[in-house]
Amino acid sequence: xxxxxxxxxxxxxxxxxxxxxxxxxxxxxxxxxxxxxxxxxxxxxxxxxxxxxxxxxxxxxxxxxxxxxxxxxxxxxxxxxxxxxx
Numbered sequence: 001x002x003x004x005x006x007x008x009x010x011x012x013x014x015x016x017x018x019x020x021x022x023x024x025x026x027x028x029x030x031x032x033x034x035x036x037x038x039x040x041x042x043x044x045x046x047x048x049x050x051x052x053x054x055x056x057x058x059x060x061x062x063x064x065x066x067x068x069x070x071x072x073x074x075x076x077x078x079x080x081x082x083x084x085x086x
Contacts, residue, residue, distance in 0.1 A: 001069045002063055005059065005060035005061065006060060006061050006062075006063060007037055007055060007060050007061065007063060007066055008063050008066060009028065009029045009032070009063070009065065009066060011035075011066075012032055012066050012069070012070075013027060013029075013032050014030050014035075015036070015051055015055075016032055016036050016051075019036075019044070019047045019048065019051060020044070020047075021035060021036045021044070021048075022035060023035045023036070028065075028069070029065050029066045029068075029069035029070075030068075030069040030073060031071065033069045033070060033071070033072070033073035033074050034073055036074065037072075037074060037078075039085075040077065040078075040081050042085070045078060045081045045082075047076060048078060052070060052074055052075070052078070055070070058073060069070035078080075
C-alpha cells in the first residue's frame with residue numbers, strides 16, 4: 001500500500017494558525033487565505049512566503065481547492081506587498 005502525503009484544507013488552516021494568523025474554525029481554504037492576507041506586515045509576509053515556498057517545494061500533494069486558494073489569494077497578495085515595499 002502506498003502512502004501519499006496530502007495538504008488539505010485543515011492542513012492549510014493549521015499551518016496558517018501556527019504562523020500566528022487568526023483563521024476562524026470551519027473556514028474554507030479560500031477564506032483562510034483571505035484572512036491571512038489582511039493586514040500583511042513585513043514579518044507576516046516573510047512567514048507566509050516561506051510557508052508557500054515550503055508547500056510548493058515539498059513532496060506532499062496539494063489538493064486542488066487548496067492550490068487554487070493559494071494561487072488566487074496568497075500569491076497575488078504577496079506579490080503586491082513586495083511591489084509596494086520596493
